[in-house]
Amino acid sequence: MGYDIERFVGYVNEGLLCSICRDVLEDPLQAPCEHAFCTACIHGWLVHHSNCPEDRQVIDVSLLRPLYRYMKNDLNRLQLHCRNREYGCEMVCSLESIDRHERECEYSQIPCSNADAVLPCSPCSGCTVQIERRNLDGHLAVCEYRSRECPNGCGFTILSAEDTQHNCVAELRTELELLRSEMICRVEEAKHEMESRLDSQRRHMVQKESILQNEIEELKSQMSRMMSDVRSLMAAERQHRQELEQAELEKRELMELLKGLQKDCRLTTTEGSRKSNFRPLTRLESVKRKPSWKRESKEREQVWCDCSFSPKAEMWPHQLVPPASLPV
Ligand SMILES: [Zn+2]
Ligand SMILES: [Zn+2]
Numbered sequence: 001m002g003y004d005i006e007r008f009v010g011y012v013n014e015g016l017l018c019s020i021c022r023d024v025l026e027d028p029l030q031a032p033c034e035h036a037f038c039t040a041c042i043h044g045w046l047v048h049h050s051n052c053p054e055d056r057q058v059i060d061v062s063l064l065r066p067l068y069r070y071m072k073n074d075l076n077r078l079q080l081h082c083r084n085r086e087y088g089c090e091m092v093c094s095l096e097s098i099d100r101h102e103r104e105c106e107y108s109q110i111p112c113s114n115a116d117a118v119l120p121c122s123p124c125s126g127c128t129v130q131i132e133r134r135n136l137d138g139h140l141a142v143c144e145y146r147s148r149e150c151p152n153g154c155g156f157t158i159l160s161a162e163d164t165q166h167n168c169v170a171e172l173r174t175e176l177e178l179l180r181s182e183m184i185c186r187v188e189e190a191k192h193e194m195e196s197r198l199d200s201q202r203r204h205m206v207q208k209e210s211i212l213q214n215e216i217e218e219l220k221s222q223m224s225r226m227m228s229d230v231r232s233l234m235a236a237e238r239q240h241r242q243e244l245e246q247a248e249l250e251k252r253e254l255m256e257l258l259k260g261l262q263k264d265c266r267l268t269t270t271e272g273s274r275k276s277n278f279r280p281l282t283r284l285e286s287v288k289r290k291p292s293w294k295r296e297s298k299e300r301e302q303v304w305c306d307c308s309f310s311p312k313a314e315m316w317p318h319q320l321v322p323p324a325s326l327p328v
């Protein structure tokens with residue numbers, strides 16, 4: 001919609017009027033037929049029509065162009081009154097600068113700055129006063145939605161409307177209660193979380209303990225098996241040692257015998273007589289009779305005979321060689 005022609009000072013050229021609203025062009029566009037319209041007016045017109053309202057020539061939104069520069073200059077130079085003239089503004093300025101003035105005009109009606117302020121007792125409304133810009137400061141000084149910091153130092157901002165009800169101690173107590181309940185909530189949450197974590201750890205530890213217990217049992221049984229093995233090995237070793245000692249004894253006895261026999265043989269050789277009753281054989285027989293002589297033992301399979309032959313145990317008795325061949 002255009003500017004009301006009544007607001008203009010002096011003559012306004014017919015060509016600067018909108019063909020639709022008949023007011024002075026606001027934000028103008030020009031059709032190919034050179035008729036000019038306010039942007040809002042022609043867009044509204046073309047929703048239901050497709051031709052120029054002046055001469056019926058066909059037009060389309062895509063064919064609309066900005067106004068000729070000379071016409072635009074003429075338009076901008078027109079002088080008009082502020083729209084707040086009825087409230088007392090006497091400003092007259094060019095069309096080019098009227099918008100800037102009206103945005104800052106002291107006679108403009110604006111909402112109170114406390115329109116968003118909310119009282120605890122009436123949560124949905126702020127200050128609804130509409131006031132001229134020039135009177136705003138005066139209103140704010142008495143606006144019931146104005147706020148200020150508590151002069152007693154409790155730190156709360158108090159709205160003017162609740163000024164008389166404000167009680168620092170009560171406010172602080174309420175705040176404290178809120179904080180305390182919030183803290184209790186948090187502590188409870190933390191406690192629950194800790195408990196659930198502990199539970200899961202406890203379960204884990206119990207499982208681990210039973211596994212370890214099983215391993216300990218297994219190790220114990222292995223150890224007892226090893227101990228019995230060791231015991232039997234030790235017993236075997238003891239027996240071995242005894243047998244070894246026994247064998248040593250027998251060996252010594254045999255060596256003694258052997259020495260005796262050799263002595264006998266030497267005696268016989270020096271006498272030079274070859275008698276039929278062969279003495280060493282008698283000795284050998286005495287050896288055979290000895291209970292310590294165990295021929296069946298494999299460990300003592302080689303022994304010296306008086307005849308200097310060392311036969312295997314199972315070869316006893318063997319063909320004796322005459323003692324003359326024994327080493328002297
Ligand atoms: Zn218009
Ligand atoms: Zn036209």
Ligand SMILES: [Zn+2]
Nearest residue numbers: 082089091105
């Ligand atoms: Zn004004």
Ligand SMILES: [Zn+2]
Nearest residue numbers: 112127129143
């Ligand atoms: Zn107010």
Ligand SMILES: [Zn+2]
Nearest residue numbers: 150152154168
């Ligand atoms: Zn206070």
